[in-house]
Amino acid sequence: MITIELAREIIDNELKGILSDNSPRELYEPIQYILSLGGKRLRPSLTLLSCNLFTEDIKPAIAPAIALEIFHNFTLVHDDIMDNATLRRGNETVHLKWGLNTAILSGDAMNIVAYNYILKSRSEQLRPILETFNTAALEVCEGQQLDMNFEKIEKVQEKDYLKMIELKTSVLLAACLKIGAIAGNADNTDIELMYKFGINMGIAFQLQDDLLDIYGNAKVFGKEIGKDITSNKKTYLLIKAFEKADNEQLVTLTRWIYAEKFEPQQKIDEVKLLYSELNIKEDTENLIDTYYKKALDNLEKINVGNEKKKELRKVLDALKQRES
Amino acid sequence: MITIELAREIIDNELKGILSDNSPRELYEPIQYILSLGGKRLRPSLTLLSCNLFTEDIKPAIAPAIALEIFHNFTLVHDDIMDNATLRRGNETVHLKWGLNTAILSGDAMNIVAYNYILKSRSEQLRPILETFNTAALEVCEGQQLDMNFEKIEKVQEKDYLKMIELKTSVLLAACLKIGAIAGNADNTDIELMYKFGINMGIAFQLQDDLLDIYGNAKVFGKEIGKDITSNKKTYLLIKAFEKADNEQLVTLTRWIYAEKFEPQQKIDEVKLLYSELNIKEDTENLIDTYYKKALDNLEKINVGNEKKKELRKVLDALKQRES
Numbered sequence: 001m002i003t004i005e006l007a008r009e010i011i012d013n014e015l016k017g018i019l020s021d022n023s024p025r026e027l028y029e030p031i032q033y034i035l036s037l038g039g040k041r042l043r044p045s046l047t048l049l050s051c052n053l054f055t056e057d058i059k060p061a062i063a064p065a066i067a068l069e070i071f072h073n074f075t076l077v078h079d080d081i082m083d084n085a086t087l088r089r090g091n092e093t094v095h096l097k098w099g100l101n102t103a104i105l106s107g108d109a110m111n112i113v114a115y116n117y118i119l120k121s122r123s124e125q126l127r128p129i130l131e132t133f134n135t136a137a138l139e140v141c142e143g144q145q146l147d148m149n150f151e152k153i154e155k156v157q158e159k160d161y162l163k164m165i166e167l168k169t170s171v172l173l174a175a176c177l178k179i180g181a182i183a184g185n186a187d188n189t190d191i192e193l194m195y196k197f198g199i200n201m202g203i204a205f206q207l208q209d210d211l212l213d214i215y216g217n218a219k220v221f222g223k224e225i226g227k228d229i230t231s232n233k234k235t236y237l238l239i240k241a242f243e244k245a246d247n248e249q250l251v252t253l254t255r256w257i258y259a260e261k262f263e264p265q266q267k268i269d270e271v272k273l274l275y276s277e278l279n280i281k282e283d284t285e286n287l288i289d290t291y292y293k294k295a296l297d298n299l300e301k302i303n304v305g306n307e308k309k310k311e312l313r314k315v316l317d318a319l320k321q322r323e324s
Numbered sequence: 325m326i327t328i329e330l331a332r333e334i335i336d337n338e339l340k341g342i343l344s345d346n347s348p349r350e351l352y353e354p355i356q357y358i359l360s361l362g363g364k365r366l367r368p369s370l371t372l373l374s375c376n377l378f379t380e381d382i383k384p385a386i387a388p389a390i391a392l393e394i395f396h397n398f399t400l401v402h403d404d405i406m407d408n409a410t411l412r413r414g415n416e417t418v419h420l421k422w423g424l425n426t427a428i429l430s431g432d433a434m435n436i437v438a439y440n441y442i443l444k445s446r447s448e449q450l451r452p453i454l455e456t457f458n459t460a461a462l463e464v465c466e467g468q469q470l471d472m473n474f475e476k477i478e479k480v481q482e483k484d485y486l487k488m489i490e491l492k493t494s495v496l497l498a499a500c501l502k503i504g505a506i507a508g509n510a511d512n513t514d515i516e517l518m519y520k521f522g523i524n525m526g527i528a529f530q531l532q533d534d535l536l537d538i539y540g541n542a543k544v545f546g547k548e549i550g551k552d553i554t555s556n557k558k559t560y561l562l563i564k565a566f567e568k569a570d571n572e573q574l575v576t577l578t579r580w581i582y583a584e585k586f587e588p589q590q591k592i593d594e595v596k597l598l599y600s601e602l603n604i605k606e607d608t609e610n611l612i613d614t615y616y617k618k619a620l621d622n623l624e625k626i627n628v629g630n631e632k633k634k635e636l637r638k639v640l641d642a643l644k645q646r647e648s
Contacts, residue, residue, distance in 0.1 A: 108435065
């Protein structure tokens, strides 16, 4: 049985020196760059751990796992353009370093390279893996579009927000787990349970991001605290606050949202005060907890020995406790 | 046996109403828009005609043909961003109409949607079709990068230019023909001949574009004449002129390339005069002819009755004579 640490090592090794023989270099260097910036390698590691639940032979899962990591990084390259981001994992974003055109084109190439790794799947697994991958990939685009739509509308409903983060974040995590299970020759019931496990884990994971933006520790979180508040990002917390606010609180909240000139820290403090009056932190924590419990429940139902689930349970626990 | 006109009709019908049930609409409307702008549907029609060489049952070729047309249009959406183009087929480009972010994201989604159509391939054909598609898709990106690289270097060699247009244009036409042959259960020799037919046809096709930019009829060509000259685009004609020019001609050419202020029509006329002194038009026409002859030779070698090749021969003739 492999650990999450070993899974990550396998992935890092596979990615080392990737595409170094391809040309033109101007196309492939940005790809190697973004893939070399590290990160937790959570997605491909989940694929390996999921496969390993069902078989000791994790080899068939490695190429699809790499495909998923490359696809994820492709979305980061294009998202960073759309968000005008300057930093990614503490380094310059691709479009800042090489310009818009190369960032678009190298991203496109990454998407296609991902399919080259999907193609390395075992013959009988190719179609189900490709189907799972493709469905998730398109849903990620749909989630990103919904997220962009939300910027332009006044009020977002809780259920629409949850649907958006499911598409933008969860379906890819779920696809990673499902593809691992397919590569491990799991039966259909277990494959679907792994998928649901990923969906629930992913929603919890994304809600935590919303929470950490405000209640995290800047040093540990690695990002500025309160940025979602100063930028009026429609997070779960803001949506929930709008939902629960009485008339007076609604006026305060609206005033802050529309304020054109403000002292950032003051806005953060005042909105946090409002969140505190409305128990928004607790509501969010409870919802996160609910989704983690659902995920654990999905995992427990999978038809393999309890001992084998140890590592995925550990991942879930680590995510639950994460501060970054 | 189907004609090129019927092939186009089949494709247009398949594309009608495509993705109309998908949401969010903000993601899918730009995709429907670009696909509705028409065009010759040359690529997917080639897939159907190629399949039809080997079998009367062209059904297995339809979904991959649609994939190829969607992929081609995806590259147009992203290329138009990179080229800062405002018009595509006489209509606003996607990024002009919906903004950069939507153009990037809808393009990404198109690429993935293309794979959904590849997925509809028959089981035993899925892997070879996917492999062919993927190889070509990545090469198209490499060709686009080379084209961008060429903008930044002083002198491009003829062989490098031919390699670039092979990647940027020919490999996709070749993949269309190859995938049609795979869908038609052709044998490997014929599949490879169809691929080569596409490569040679594609190079001729692209060289014609260079020629038409200067010697075409604006009304028929549908584009401004001489734009490649005023923008110093490294076309085959310019590369060849640099190669053949004597010292004096080299000075004239270089002066025009580096001129910061000039009367566009004067620059066009003077460079054309130089091309005429150097027989550049004839050289290009001869090379186009060579590639069309190679393509025809590939087609002739394919192991099916002569009568069946009629339609593809017609396509080749029409392309040879094209003025737009």
